[in-house]
Amino acid sequence: MTATYPILAALAAYLVGSLSFAVIVTRVMGLSDPRTYGSKNPGATNVLRSGSKAAAIITLVLDAVKGWLPVMLVVWFGKPYGLNGGTVALVGLAAFLGHLWPVFFRFKGGKGVATALGVLLGISVWLGLAAAATWVIIAFFFRYSSLASLAAAAFAPVVYLLVDGVVWYAEGTIAGAIIVMAMLLAWRHKENIERLIKGKESRLGSSKPAKDERAAAPEKPTAK
Structure with missing residues (x-):
């Protein structure tokens, strides 16, 4: 029976990760479905294109929480059931895959940046903060959300292994899960990478999105 617990925990984490809060929040707030405009990605950055900062912030927080919570539940309550670092890795990866x-939502999800951050915060607050700081620094200097996300994803497994024995004791299964998340996150950003290479990626705070993302922006209602 003990071997069943990690599987059940991973399944529960996947179901939690499958809650696409970009879609849920915009529906509750009466906004356009983020899958119909901009990059068509159900994530906080695209929700921001709706013009509602509140919806984007709520989406960001909830997407991060759904990665953080399953990991923390294993950390808090898993020991009596024999759930260890391997289960933490499995659960974190499952929540991330649920978002993707x-x-x-017909298996059409987002890119996983916020959910991955939540998983990292669950593994270690310091690891999550290091990844978040990397995102902020790259975004501040280069003004590309996608580039900042890719840099943070690449940095996370490096710092996790590099600081082994200093801030935490690295586990192979957790390191493997972080590497897989980084690789999948990079793969989900393949179109952004192409636009970055071509110089067509939209910058943070830009009033005009890149040509590839201009179509299908949510229309403002006009007075009759």
């Missing part, structure tokens, strides 16, 4: 391929 949500069962409740």
